[in-house]
Amino acid sequence: MSDPLLQIKDLHVHYGAIHAIHGINLNVHEGEIVTILGSNGAGKTTTLHTISGLLKPSSGSILFKGKPIHTMEANKIVAEGVAQSPEGRMVFPDLTISENLDMGAFLRRDKEGIEKDREYMCQLFPKLKERAKQLAGTLSGGEQQMLAIARAYMANPKLLLLDEPSLGIAPILVQAIFDAVVEINKKGTTILLVEQNAFAALKIAHRAYVLTTGEIGMEGPAKELLENEEIQKAYLGH
Numbered sequence: 553m554s555d556p557l558l559q560i561k562d563l564h565v566h567y568g569a570i571h572a573i574h575g576i577n578l579n580v581h582e583g584e585i586v587t588i589l590g591s592n593g594a595g596k597t598t599t600l601h602t603i604s605g606l607l608k609p610s611s612g613s614i615l616f617k618g619k620p621i622h623t624m625e626a627n628k629i630v631a632e633g634v635a636q637s638p639e640g641r642m643v644f645p646d647l648t649i650s651e652n653l654d655m656g657a658f659l660r661r662d663k664e665g666i667e668k669d670r671e672y673m674c675q676l677f678p679k680l681k682e683r684a685k686q687l688a689g690t691l692s693g694g695e696q697q698m699l700a701i702a703r704a705y706m707a708n709p710k711l712l713l714l715d716e717p718s719l720g721i722a723p724i725l726v727q728a729i730f731d732a733v734v735e736i737n738k739k740g741t742t743i744l745l746v747e748q749n750a751f752a753a754l755k756i757a758h759r760a761y762v763l764t765t766g767e768i769g770m771e772g773p774a775k776e777l778l779e780n781e782e783i784q785k786a787y788l789g790h
Contacts, residue, residue, distance in 0.1 A: 554581070554582070555618055556579035556580055556581050556615075557580055557581060557582045557616065557617060557710065557711060557742050558578075558579065558580040558603070558614070558615070558616055558634075558711055558742075558744065559578075559579050559613075559614070559615040559616075559618075560576060560577060560578040560579070560599075560603070560612070560613075560614050560615075561577055561612055561613045561614075561615070562575045562576075562577060562611070562612040562613070563575065563576050563577075563578075563599075563602065563609050563611075563612035563613070563614065564609060564610045564611045564612050565595075565598055565599075565602050565607055565609050565610060566610045567598070567607075571766065572595050572598045572766055573595050573598055573599060573602070573609075573766045574765075574766040574767045575612065575767070576595075576599070576763070576766070576767065576768050577768070578599075578761055578768070580711065580742060580744050581742075582710075582742050583737075583740070583742060584742055584743070584758045584759060585733070585734075585737050585742075585743045585745060585756055585757045585758055586743070586744050586745070586757060586758065586759050586760065586761070587744075587745040587746070587747055587753040587754065587756075587757040587759075587760045587761075587774065588744070588745070588746045588747075588760070588761050588762075588763055589747065589748075589750050589753065589754075589760060589761070589762045589763070589777075589783075589787060590762060590763035590764060591748075591764075591786075592748075593765070594763040594764055594765060594766070595763050595765070595766040596715075596746040596763055597639055597715055597716075597746060598766075599746070599763070600636060600713050600715050600744070600746055602614065602622070603621075603629075603634065603636075603713060603744070604626055604629055604630075604634060604635075604636045604713060605621070605624055605625055605626035605627075605628070605629040606626055608622070608623075609622050616629075616632055616633070616634060616711065617632070617633070617710070619632070621634070627659070630659055630707055630709075631659050633708075633709050633710035633711060634709055634710070634711045634713065635656075635704040635705070635707035635709035635711075635712055635713065636704060636712075636713040636714075636715065637697075637700045637701045637703070637704040637712070637713065637714050637715065637717065638700065638715050639715040639716045639719065639746075640716075640719070642700065643688040643689070643691075643696050643699050643700055643703070644688055645687065645688050645689025646687060646688075646689060647687070647688055648684065648685050648686060648687055648688065649680050649683055649684050649685070649686055649688055649691075649699055650684040650685065652688050652699055652703050653670055653673065653680075653699075653702060653703055653706050654706075655703060655706075656702070656703035656704060656705065656706030656707050657669070657670075657706040657707065657708075658707075659707065660706075660707070660708060662708075665708065666706070669705060669706055669708060670706065672705075672739075673702035673705055673706065676702070676732050676735060676736070677698040677699075677701075677702055677732065679695050679698060680695075680698060680699060680702055683695075692722075693720050693721050693722070694721045694722055694725035694728075694729070697717055697718075697721055697725075697729055698728075698729065698732070700717075701714065701717065701729070701732065701733075701736075705736065705741070709741060710741070710742060711741075711742045711743075711744060712736065712741050712742070712743050712744070713743075713744050713746075714733065714743060714744070714745045714746065714747075715746045716746060716747060716748060717729050717730075717733070717745070717747065718730070718747060718748070718749045718752060719748065726749065726752060727752075730752050730755075730756055733745065733756060734756050745757065750783065750787035751778075751787070753774075754774045754775075754777055754778040754783075755774075755778070756774075757774040758773070758774060759771070759772065759773055759774055760772065760773075760774045760777045762777070762783070770782070770783070
């Protein structure tokens, strides 16, 4: 098998005195959807923030396409091909949908590529096209989530980090969001997904890691974890 697109080796992260991540190892191969499961406070978001450069590790390394990115600034990591759709969506509320998408493409210079990706996102999420001139702050939670994913996609990432895309969203829209994630992956974008809705995440992922208070407690093919009794008890309410 070729080298992983993303390789995390013995990663330790501290928040002040709190040791949030305890030496995790995690790989994501090109073309995969990999999900990280875990309860609140397990370190899922901390892991994503460290990959995207918003937090610096205390020790360990993060390699992207074989290149160390853990010492880089966040904007340089985006330029390398890693983009994040954050927890809580974090759209720019006073900008229109169209302007939010422009912000996602901020570092790009390929006008034709930008237009093509915008068209694709509007096709995937028709609401974004219908409401292009609407202020993002006036959208529903589900619509803002679609916009957050589309904005991250506009950076043209090789690796898309999704943090809790189903959080606080009407159940009817959750399926639409996960269907869109599968489509984006099929089109060639590798995805690392952090998600509390374990059932929905495991159904679309190729592989999964389970984080327990900063350590990886379990890993394997998503199908196997979906059938694992421990996982069912802890996350699927069985």
